[in-house]
Amino acid sequence: xxxxxxxxxxxxxxxxxxxxxxxxxxxxxxxxxxxxxxxxxxxxxxxxxxxxxxxxxxxxxxxxxxxxxxxxxxxxxxxxxxxxxxxxxxxxxxxxxxxxxxxxxxxxxxxxxxxxxxxxxxxxxxxxxxxxxxxxxxxxxxxxxxxxxxxxxxxxxxxxxxxxxxxxxxxxxxxxxxxxxxxxxxxxxxxxxxxxx
Numbered sequence: 001x002x003x004x005x006x007x008x009x010x011x012x013x014x015x016x017x018x019x020x021x022x023x024x025x026x027x028x029x030x031x032x033x034x035x036x037x038x039x040x041x042x043x044x045x046x047x048x049x050x051x052x053x054x055x056x057x058x059x060x061x062x063x064x065x066x067x068x069x070x071x072x073x074x075x076x077x078x079x080x081x082x083x084x085x086x087x088x089x090x091x092x093x094x095x096x097x098x099x100x101x102x103x104x105x106x107x108x109x110x111x112x113x114x115x116x117x118x119x120x121x122x123x124x125x126x127x128x129x130x131x132x133x134x135x136x137x138x139x140x141x142x143x144x145x146x147x148x149x150x151x152x153x154x155x156x157x158x159x160x161x162x163x164x165x166x167x168x169x170x171x172x173x174x175x176x177x178x179x180x181x182x183x184x185x186x187x188x189x190x191x192x193x194x195x196x197x
Contacts, residue, residue, distance in 0.1 A: 007107050011100040018094050028082045035061030043112035046132045051104040054095035058083025090179045096135045108168050109134030110156035128156040141174035
């Protein structure tokens with residue numbers, strides 16, 4: 001079975017199974033604070049092609065325009081109570097499955113970054129655009145946003161050079177452990193990025 005076929009089957013099944021959780025989370029978000037339950041943010045994917053990544057909103061409406069902007073740190077006052085739970089459990093990422101189903105993302109690959117970041121990439125960093133961005137990835141399971149940006153890049157490039165079904169299964173297993181542990185969540189929305197946003 002091809003990678004795309006696996007993406008379609010697994011994301012469709014996961015969305016079907018997660019739909020009650022998604023519905024409850026969306027209701028809780030709307031009850032706690034005004035604004036849409038789904039948050040859209042422009043990201044760059046395969047070969048730099050832009051798309052809107054979908055997430056459950058975990059912060060107050062318009063949070064990116066106040067306070068620390070795109071940076072999100074632990075105990076950030078803009079994070080709602082429901083949002084804190086969603087972030088800790090990574091349930092806020094569930095709508096990414098729609099991006100996978102639509103072909104904008106894959107189950108496994110480098111996490112999608114902002115177009116303003118991609119515009120500042122070095123030639124080596126642009127190598128992470130050679131595959132579709134993923135719901136989870138090698139950098140995610142080796143430290144997530146707590147890693148320095150340069151280390152995340154090297155881990156992403158390692159995955160691209162060595163990706164295989166065995167490595168994908170290893171990543172999926174470690175993702176489960178990471179989600180249950182809730183580690184590496186905060187180092188800003190940009191995940192350690194030190195350039196301009």
